[in-house]
Amino acid sequence: MSEATRTGYSGTGPGAITPDGCAVEHWLRLRPGQEPEIIASAVPAGAGILGTTLLGTTLLELGCGVGRLTRPLVERGFTVTAVDESPEMLAHVTGVRTIRSTIEGLDLGGERFDVVLLASFLVHAGDPAVRAGILRACRRHVADAGQVLIQRESADWHLRVPRESRTEHGVTRVASADPVDADTSSILVEYEYEDARWTQRFLSHRYTEESFAAALAAAGLAVDEVLTEDGTWVRARPMAGAVAYGRRHAHSHRWWTWQDRPAARAAARGAW
Numbered sequence: 001m002s003e004a005t006r007t008g009y010s011g012t013g014p015g016a017i018t019p020d021g022c023a024v025e026h027w028l029r030l031r032p033g034q035e036p037e038i039i040a041s042a043v044p045a046g047a048g049i050l051g052t053t054l055l056g057t058t059l060l061e062l063g064c065g066v067g068r069l070t071r072p073l074v075e076r077g078f079t080v081t082a083v084d085e086s087p088e089m090l091a092h093v094t095g096v097r098t099i100r101s102t103i104e105g106l107d108l109g110g111e112r113f114d115v116v117l118l119a120s121f122l123v124h125a126g127d128p129a130v131r132a133g134i135l136r137a138c139r140r141h142v143a144d145a146g147q148v149l150i151q152r153e154s155a156d157w158h159l160r161v162p163r164e165s166r167t168e169h170g171v172t173r174v175a176s177a178d179p180v181d182a183d184t185s186s187i188l189v190e191y192e193y194e195d196a197r198w199t200q201r202f203l204s205h206r207y208t209e210e211s212f213a214a215a216l217a218a219a220g221l222a223v224d225e226v227l228t229e230d231g232t233w234v235r236a237r238p239m240a241g242a243v244a245y246g247r248r249h250a251h252s253h254r255w256w257t258w259q260d261r262p263a264a265r266a267a268a269r270g271a272w
């Protein structure tokens with residue numbers, strides 16, 4: 001383990017473990033699911049909005065891990081900047097610009113992106129200061145007319161415990177969800193393969209729709225659209241931009257809803 005783990009977070013098993021308890025070797029085994037399709041469907045086709053046509057659509061991936069999603073996003077034409085606090089994770093991310101930093105402490109000096117991606121339930125960080133800081137970092141780095149794509153837990157995520165699902169070569173089990181206060185749980189996840197076993201314990205803050213919207217608003221963001229039937233993928237926009245976007249919709253049909261997107265429908269069926 002290279003660094004101190006975050007309070008309430010830990011991991012066991014072979015190889016390097018990140019401060020939030022993730023095992024690098026485990027994440028190297030996982031293939032992308034529907035995430036790249038959901039992300040690509042959510043972002044209008046064409047060049048970026050920042051005038052950087054040579055770069056295409058710029059995307060800041062927060063908490064990129066070993067680049068499981070980075071590679072397919074690059075294949076879909078995004079110009080990705082990948083951020084993670086773990087050097088052992090980042091060592092596996094190749095072919096894109098990488099930045100080692102906490103998300104909450106990230107400051108790229110005024111650089112803005114067409115898309116900021118906050119996947120992997122990182123919006124549920126247990127520490128309130130970290131949680132607020134992560135959303136402020138999203139706002140700080142998204143263009144005023146850009147979008148923040150957030151993957152959050154489904155409404156029943158904490159209730160369907162224990163549960164397990166099969167990955168390509170192993171089993172993922174959400175073994176327990178123990179309340180530590182009114183809206184935070186300590187989650188234990190087990191990953192089992194024939195030749196290895198990892199565990200991760202982490203804190204997860206539960207949102208209602210109201211508290212989710214309030215957390216975004218405190219960072220200057222507003223929910224623009226729920227992208228998948230299970231409610232787990234959300235597009236947020238900077239508040240001023242969200243108002244303008246809403247007005248545009250007042251005069252036209254929505255561009256799409258989650259039902260229009262095959263990837264979103266598939267993701268809704270395969271929710272973890």
Ligand SMILES: C[S@@+](CC[C@H](N)C(=O)[O-])C[C@H]1O[C@@H](n2cnc3c(N)ncnc32)[C@H](O)[C@@H]1O
Pocket residue numbers: 018019020022027062063064065066067068069083084085086089101102103104119120122130
């Ligand atoms: C569960 S892994 C998922 C990685 C990637 N998003 C994926 O889907 O494959 C979470 C990653 O986020 C990183 N991470 C978690 N909290 C972070 C924070 N506050 N700042 C920077 N990195 C963080 C961890 O080091 C880890 O690599």
